[in-house]
Amino acid sequence: MKLYDYVLSGNCFKVRLFLKFLDVTCDLEPVDFFPGCEHKSPTFLQVNPLGQLPVLEDGNLRLYDSQAILIYLARKYDSSGQWYPVNDPETLGRVAQWTAFADGITATSSAARLHDVLGYNLDIKAARAGAQTLFRVLEDHLAHQEFNDQHWLAGSQPTIADIACFPYTALAGDGGIETFIFPAIERWLCRFSMLPGFHNMPGMNYFT
Template identity: 65%
Template sequence: MKLYDYVLSGNCYKIRLLLDFLEIAHEKQAVDFFPGLEHKSDAFLRINPLGQIPVLEDDGAHIRDAQAILVYLASRYDPDNTWWPVNDPAQLGRVAQWLAFADSITSTASAARLHDVLGYDLDVEQARAGAHRLFRILDDHLANQELQGFDWIAGPNATVADIACFPYTALAGDGGIDLFYYPAIQRWIRRFVHLPHFKLMPGINIFA
């Protein structure tokens, strides 16, 4: 198994997290995303015509898109079906809807981070405003989950929904987005980093 990876990519980090949580042996193929733009090279476009990372190579197949890779790995390599709860349709539906929510976090909080860290030319104030709107929703949801006795986004256990939403939420400070006003998110981040086999990436803000 090979992961086409960029160490500062939150989407690649999602895959590294699940690979570590499931203790799956794999190799990492570094992609010079910035400044080399290797993901736009002819060689990489033959692997992923969309020119995006991450890409997972497994048994000769190439799976692209971070959320799709999470589902693939959890479906194939988690014998307990906890990360992708196929035996509980109601919880599975909740997980799926938060995967879509994670894409919105990527298009806002991640965009602001790309502007501030890598100098991307985009409307950063619009990206930040969009991220704050999403974080208010997520914070309210997590607080309500806690009132019901649940620590995690989709129920009593961590799932790929938590993995999908975690990186660009925890990295929000890199894009000038302060999580101070989102106490439930801060508590969730503290819980997440204490999951077995968790590994940190640069820029993650751990709240005391």
């Protein structure tokens, strides 16, 4: 199995971390996302026509989109069914909902980070405001979950939805977005960092 990877990408980190949780080994193919912009090169566009990371290759399968990769890995390597609970329709629906929500976090919080860290030219005010709106929704949901003794996005167990939403929420500070005003989010990030096998990526400093 091979992962086309960029060390500073939160979407690549999701996959690396999930592989660690599942105790599955995978070769890494490092891509010069910055400053070389290799993901937009003709060679890489043959691998993923969208010019995005990560991409996973497993045998004849080639998958792009980090959330799709999480689903594949969960169904193939998680025999417990905890991470992608296909036999529980309600939980599965919530997993799909919060996994899709992660794309919004990427479009806003990750964009703000690319602007602030790597100097990308984009509308930083819109990116930060968009992230704040999503984080308020996430905060309300997580606070509500806590009242019901549900400590994870889709229920009482962590799922791929938590993995999908974690990195660009944890890295929001890199893009100049403060998350300390969202106490339920902070508590959820902290719980997540205590999952067995968790490790930081640059920009995070959870005690491990």
